[in-house]
Amino acid sequence: MRVDKQRLREIIKELKKWKAHATILLSLYVPPGRPIGDVLNLLRQELSVADNIKLKKTRNAVERALSIAIERMSKIPKVPDKGLVLFAGEDPDTGKSIAVMLIPPEEVPVFFYRTDKIFHTEFLEEMVSESNIIGLLIVERDAATIGLLKGNRLQVVEELEDYIPGKHQKGGQSQRRYDRIIEQMVEDFYKRVGEHANNVFLPLLEQGKLKALLVGGPAYAKYDFMEKDYLDYRLKKIVLPEFIDVAYQGEPGLREMIMRAGDLLKEQEYAETLKAIEEFKYHLAKDDGLIVYGEEEVRNALEMGLVGILLINEQREDIEEWLELARKRGAKPLVVSTDIPEGEWFARTFNGLAGILRTRVSW
Template identity: 55%
Template sequence: MNKQELKVLLKELKKWSAPATVLLSLYIPPGRPIADVLNNLRQEASISQNIKLKRTRDAVETAISAAIDRLTPINKVPDNGLALFCGENFDTEDFKCYMFSPPEKITVYFYRTDKTFHTEFLEDMVEENEIYGLIIVERDEATIGLLRGTKIQELEEIEGFVPGKHMMGGQSQRRIDRIIEEMYGNFLKEVGEKVNAYFLPYVEEKKMKGILLGGPGYAKNDFYEGDYVDYRIKNLILQPLVDLGDQGEAGLREMVMKSKDVLKNQKYIEVEDLLDEIKYHLAKDDGLVVYGKEEIEKAISLGALDSLVVSEDSEAEKLSTEAEKMGTKVYVISDEIPEAEWVRKTFGGAIGKLRFRI
């Protein structure tokens, strides 16, 4: 499978979601014996029989069986490894199973059934290799994500249970405080283990340039100062730690935008700044913004186009090649950028800033 084919398939996989953890994702690195993988899947099939809800149980068992059927005829994992995605779309009751060898080598063995397919280990094969890790931590909640080029990707939200302090007094109070602190420490440990699982493959491939760590309170400091993550990950955490008000995707975006000073020349920051500048020129109506296919082509031919923002999958994406030949900075943005829909619906998928009026 080449990179363009993989890019198309990833878009399809991202459309799938389920109300329960029934979508199977499996990554097999080269050198891993197929027999070992099959044994692991059979063990997972046995464990899945304990799932209480029948439809969820049936969907997981079907996905695992499909994976086993596709792997059984294979004698050896290909040089670049194998990726396998199986599952049922609960809305359409459609079932699909994809198995392929990607254009670059898989370096991690990964198995999970979840509400979405885990495509994160393939993303950098079709994107530029500029990756930052994102971690938001508070006492009983955390978010893990990636910043890759112009995309912010939420990998997982984690919820724990750490009660507030009680006011009983005496030895009972001290005992309860110790229990609460132990629960807090265990939650931070859980977050650290997940961070290691997600980030270490990128660290080992030397693709992760840095890690942002933030949160609303002191938990981010406790997480940083404690031994919760691999030392290689800790060495990549950028300073200062970021004060935040949100978790989830909104919190990840807030953290990135608050970290402009340490993310210099990062494409997400560049495109957000450029869009702000374009909005400023539109408001002034000073003639330094161009949109519409013919007008953009004219600006390119005159060497007047400084920067161009193109919405991914739009017809205007073809303009980017000609623009780059003329020295224009081109940013192809996906729906992860909040303004992508604005660019696509309002301006036909492309809008640019001029060097001079034409």
């Protein structure tokens, strides 16, 4: 089974639920180019050694896992171009078993075999870790929000605030002294924001995961902040060219900034999905025949090539089937996270499945 990153996330999530009292859960990673015969020889040797396990329940569980692995691998004439990954095991107490063999979305980096109390998913987890992250920073003179945009997920990392008094008309030297005190308080807050932003963003930049930094805020505060060296020079190099005017802090402010960023974030899945949900709601309110929902109706529209964008909730069990059908019929699939605004509403009201049509249709 060849899987994409979304399906792989779901598989990893299921595998991580498994915990055993003994080393009976089998994990096998086979990189491309490895002869199937070599892998089968190893598994057969392990099966013969397993006969020496003293505890019968553990021995039986290990032998069954190895037998499943040998059976599955025997049916493969050649390791695929991305390699193969196989997991097999059972719970001796409940009799529940699991067997998964897949071709991952990225090349398997190592040959790895182990029976353990857990399934070893760490190599797969590296494949789905976000590598195209956008940093988000909202700055005003007494408040700031630091966030991350990872694919179709928005994360609020930290919110900062301070008390900065407003201007006061004292007059004369008292006024100038008061203004200098306020300016120093603002500068101290900006330094604090810069330190926290550097701590969040620099490790991601050094790992090659942070691709850009979007800065926004009300009025001129964002410009004042960016004029000086509060941010590390390496981060300043990846700041997107336009600063975004936003009225809020926290998650509402980050969502507003993403929506206002327009073409600056056109390749980001979250921004694209957010825009598609708003378009779906617009056509729903207008009742203009440019959307479709209901499983049978969506399937028919896909089969006829009418769907331009397929919206599907990430928690649907049949998500892979719909993603594949969308690709075959030329529709752009967008996975809707429940973290996105209206995500839960979409999942609950439309069973997490709908389409935006290329042309108006009377159903």
